[in-house]
Amino acid sequence: MSAPQIVWLRRDLRLADQPALHAAAQAGPVIPVFVLDEARAGDHAYGGAARVWLHHSLDSLARSFGSRHSRIVLRRGDAPQILAAIAAQTGARCVHAIRHYEPWWKEAEDELRDALGEDAALELYDGNYLLPPGAVTTGSGDPYKIYTPFSKSLLERMPPRDTLGEPGTISSPEAWPESDDLDDWNLLPTDPDWAGGIRDFWHIGEGAAQERLAQWSESVAEYDEARNLPSEDGSSRLSPHLHWGEISPAQVWHALKGRRGQGWQTFAKELIWRDYAQNVIDQFPDYARTGYREGYDEVWRNPNRGHLIAEDLRAWQRGMTGYPIVDAGMRQLWRTGWMHNRVRMIAASFLVKHLLIDWRHGEQWYWDCLVDADYANNGVNWQWIAGTGVDSNMFVRIMAPLTQSAKFAAGDYIREFVPELAHLCDADIHDPPDGERGNYPARIVEHREARERALTAYRDSRGE
Structure with missing residues (x-):
């Protein structure tokens, strides 16, 4: 029998279109390995919602391998140390893995090469993005920093590579290394079990990802408009499946590329945004922690320096700001581990501009609460809304949440997640009259006041 081949699994939890698994299966007996390396990522270790998704995704994939x-x-x-030890124990001559671009995983890949030494090789493959970061460059060969020219350049190279089917055969080694029991990792909350909403809202695993793609592909034509309407099920909801690698963007692209209309074109740009975000962190590894543009430190109100500011942050986290569209989004996030994409922007803008709280507090909260929490996407999106990013919205463009709520017909969405207001008609629910709020809180800041405060803080930070 040929030497075993280790497949190092991370955010690539699928059998089909899995280049590392495909190559390993062709080379010899396969030992798939997932290492829960929690310390390496520091403040970006798996958040609570991500741990729930990871448990169920690993369980689903284990059953697929079992079949x-x-x-x-x-x-x-x-x-790196665990993989090197398994390679030495089993006589494996190669570790196969899909490339990852989070700084801690790039560091781990380098460490693994050193740990393997001359006894085994590390083979890395592309497979989690349409094109690998660094593949799309300017005319001078430099990586793009701005999304629009990056998107145009990448589109010229589409469609992506052909996808791979599941390996025809996955041979087993003569002896298996010892394995932990998934339940012993305690990834699921128990006291209390707050994950019931996630279980109710999601089907998790590679099969569920394919089912969701097939179901939503019938609606992609309406995506350009429907994606902005929180009360409708117009979002693809593929983001966690893509993040965990239960489905690849190449699979999604090839399944949808024949669709006509603005809906597919808009969704294609959002797939490209995933690639763009990875290109950003490949250039700026600390992007989710450090603002690209200087001069904003004096703008923010720091929750660590005053209890009133901390109370504002807590109200935002709990969905108790008095702005129904913001609160509905934050409560959806807590209940389901996900938030509608239009509402994500409204809620994020409210934190950094209405409350003037540093975007990094929001990034960390989303990181802990989102099942699709992605180091690149989360950091790039927060810096875009805060105006601090390499490519970002201007800080002085301040979203009006009450206007946004009415414009995008969020009434039924608010009724679902803010039941205190379910009795209100469409005319009142976006901005409830004082006498109709019941136990729902008053606004913690008025929009006009917040807007003027934000603009003043911005001007003062620049000495204007």
Whole structure:
């Protein structure tokens, strides 16, 4: 029997169109390994909602491997050292893995090469993005920093590579390394079990991702308009499946590329945005922690320096700001681990501009609460809305949440997630009259006051 081949799994939890698994299966017996390396990412270790998704995704993938008379080896600790030890124990001559661009994973890949030494090789493959970061460059060969020219350049190189089917055969090694039990990792909350909303809202795993794509593909033509309407099910809801690699963007692109109309064109640009975000963190590894543009430190109100500011942050987190569209979004986030894309922008803008709280507090809250929390997307999106990014919205453009709510017909969405207001008619629910609020809180700041405060803080930070 040929030497075993290790497949290092991270955010690539699928059998089909999995280049690392495909190559390993052709080379010899396959040992799939997932290492829960929680310390490496520091403040971007898996958040609470992400841990729930990871548990169920690994469970689903393990059952898929089991149906092929294979299994996943689960270990916890330092990934490079554990993988090198398994390679030495089993005589594996190669570790196959899909490239990842988070700074801690790039560091781990370098460490693994050193740990393997001359005894085994590390082979990395592209497969989580339409094109690998660094592949799309300017005429001078430099990586793009701005989304629009990046998008145009990438579109010229589409469609993406052909997809791969599941391996025809996944051979097993003569002996399996020891494995942890998934339940012993305690990824699921128990006391209390707050994840019921996530379980009710989502089907998790590779099969669920394919089912969602097939279901939503019938609606993609309406996506350009429907994506902005929180009360309708117009979002693809593919983001967590894409983040965890239960489906690849190449699979999505090839499934939808024949669709005509603005809906597909708009969705294609959002797939490209995923690639753009990875290109940003490949250039600026600390992007989700450090603002690209200087001069904003004096703008923010720091929750660590005053209890009133901390109370504002807490009200935003709990969905108790007195702005129904903001609160509906924050409560949807807590209940389901996801938030409608239009409402994500409204809620994020409210934190950094109405409350003048540093975007990094919002980035960390989304990181802990989102099942699709992605280091690149989360950081790039927060810096875009805060005006601090390499490519970002101007800080002085301040979204009006009450206007946004009415414009995008969010009434039924508010009724679902802010039941205190469910009795209100469409004319009142976006901006409830004082006498109709019941137990729902008053606005913690008025829009006009917040707007003037934000503009003044911005001007003062620039000495105007």
